[in-house]
Amino acid sequence: MKKIIIISMFIVLALGSCQKLEDINVNPNNVSETHPQLLLTDIEWNAFQVAGVDPLFASRMVLQTDGEDVYQFYKWDRGSYSDYNQLRNVTKMIEEAKRIESKAYEALGKLFRAYYFYELTLTFGDIPYSEALKGETEALYTPVYDTQKSVFLGILNELAEANTLLTDDNSVIDGDIIYGGSAYQWRKFINSFRLKVLLTLSKKTADSDFNIVSTFASIVASQPIMESNADNGQLEFIDELGSRYTEYNNSGYGSARYMDSTFIKKLQDRNDPRLFIFSGQTRVAKEAGLPLNDFTAYEGGDPIAPYNEVNLKAIDGNVSKVNLRYTDEPTTEPHMILGYSELQLILAEASVRGWISSSAATHYANAVKASFEFYNTFATDYAQYVDEAAATAYLLEPLVDFTQANTTEERIERIIMQKYLPSFLQGGWRLYFDHLRTGYPAFRQLTGVTPPTRWLYPNSEYQQNAENVSAAITRQFGAGNDNIRQVPWWLK
Numbered sequence: 001m002k003k004i005i006i007i008s009m010f011i012v013l014a015l016g017s018c019q020k021l022e023d024i025n026v027n028p029n030n031v032s033e034t035h036p037q038l039l040l041t042d043i044e045w046n047a048f049q050v051a052g053v054d055p056l057f058a059s060r061m062v063l064q065t066d067g068e069d070v071y072q073f074y075k076w077d078r079g080s081y082s083d084y085n086q087l088r089n090v091t092k093m094i095e096e097a098k099r100i101e102s103k104a105y106e107a108l109g110k111l112f113r114a115y116y117f118y119e120l121t122l123t124f125g126d127i128p129y130s131e132a133l134k135g136e137t138e139a140l141y142t143p144v145y146d147t148q149k150s151v152f153l154g155i156l157n158e159l160a161e162a163n164t165l166l167t168d169d170n171s172v173i174d175g176d177i178i179y180g181g182s183a184y185q186w187r188k189f190i191n192s193f194r195l196k197v198l199l200t201l202s203k204k205t206a207d208s209d210f211n212i213v214s215t216f217a218s219i220v221a222s223q224p225i226m227e228s229n230a231d232n233g234q235l236e237f238i239d240e241l242g243s244r245y246t247e248y249n250n251s252g253y254g255s256a257r258y259m260d261s262t263f264i265k266k267l268q269d270r271n272d273p274r275l276f277i278f279s280g281q282t283r284v285a286k287e288a289g290l291p292l293n294d295f296t297a298y299e300g301g302d303p304i305a306p307y308n309e310v311n312l313k314a315i316d317g318n319v320s321k322v323n324l325r326y327t328d329e330p331t332t333e334p335h336m337i338l339g340y341s342e343l344q345l346i347l348a349e350a351s352v353r354g355w356i357s358s359s360a361a362t363h364y365a366n367a368v369k370a371s372f373e374f375y376n377t378f379a380t381d382y383a384q385y386v387d388e389a390a391a392t393a394y395l396l397e398p399l400v401d402f403t404q405a406n407t408t409e410e411r412i413e414r415i416i417m418q419k420y421l422p423s424f425l426q427g428g429w430r431l432y433f434d435h436l437r438t439g440y441p442a443f444r445q446l447t448g449v450t451p452p453t454r455w456l457y458p459n460s461e462y463q464q465n466a467e468n469v470s471a472a473i474t475r476q477f478g479a480g481n482d483n484i485r486q487v488p489w490w491l492k
Helices: 002-024 036-047 054-058 083-099 103-124 148-168 183-200 212-222 261-269 283-287 307-315 340-352 360-378 380-385 388-394 408-423 430-438 459-464 466-477
Strands: 062-064 233-235 257-259 335-338
Touching: 036 083, 036 103, 054 062, 054 430, 062 307, 083 103, 103 148, 103 183, 148 183, 183 212, 183 233, 183 335, 183 340, 212 340, 257 261, 261 408, 335 340, 340 360, 340 408, 360 380, 360 388, 360 408, 408 430, 459 466
Parallel strands: none
Antiparallel strands: 062 257, 233 335
16 A cells, blocks of 8 residues: 555656656747737837938938948949848737737737838838738748739728727737837827828829828828827937947948038028037037037038048048937937828828818928927937027028918928938938939939939849749839839839
8 A cells, every 4th residue: 555655656746747847948038929018119129220321321411431332322232121020020929919819919010010011112112011921820931022002002901900909909008118008199100100101102192092182181180190299209219238329339420421511501501400410510610619500610522522522521621520419429319210290291291282171381380390399309408409489480491481382392392301301310211212202302413323213122032032023023114124213103
């Protein structure tokens, strides 16, 4: 009897030990499930990073003096599919949101899907969309390329679904570093982003599959959208390792990078005090003791001149550097994907085009005041130059005053200019794409060298998905015509 009891005890202990051993052998770095809030923080951090200086070269804001930068001279070639890496995390967050039955996290997953696919399709044209990101679940490693029209329809549909999901689930969203968990503010962002996407398609108003004008007006009339700078979709940086401003301590702003003369001239012509925030004074101006708010203390280099010619001018002390605050300060201002000021300019353009009935002039003034307020709040050393009184005076400047624009094109040009001027290290390529869509502002360029309209597909696609990428190129531009000046669907 004692033997049986002893044997039974050994069996129980052995079984218990085996169970504990299995628990111990679970790899904590390779878990099969996690709460979507843990994924959301990382997704937001990556999505809201500063895009760097490449858009500034292309949009005539900075230039290089130690060689020909490919973006400055419109000679770029292949783009990157790195956004698909970010989308993998978004896909996982949606999976986990469905597992725990959280509509809120699923909604944000749809938003970030829409955001990344929007960026990708503007970069390339047709892209993998309907079959993308199915390698793990369906072993689908060579996805077909969807037409750009289909991608845009999908983007708008996902944004509408995201808004609906958050309407049904307005619980606090843990892990949210943008809006502190507010589902309602995310709805404002999502609907404002829907308006941005619809305006991107301003050349497609006749396409009944979109109903762009009526959809735009309906969102404005019936859905929550951004109401002030408090609703800005922006990431605020903090002075802690891993949480500092993206360009902080970036050595790329060294001795060879300077301000573009055409950008500085646009600011000077309008007596725009945001110049002092973006640019440093020339060395000659500093040595002469000119005050910070002296517009003559700033000068740039010609973006289409031979780089050594600009370098000689810089050596003489007559070219401004980028304001050192962007690399010396660990926080600087937040980075926006979409803010209230830009939304007001979207509404102003829609009004000018006759899509909505509200006052374009009012939206325009709101946008300028909001931009000044933003820098007054975050560029504290320059707050006195961008206060409310400065914004009011600025709106009366001859090249700014909206009442002095007499035609539709003149009004749109002024609206786009007010998107352009504060887009310095803000919003990535948004201004460049607006330039492609509207032609404003005009960019200085070498004769016969027009701004590219897209990027070439990555080499990896030719190596791993050749049949589908080749079919997409043929469908869009003709066989073998993958080049940077082919015109994608959205611009036709």
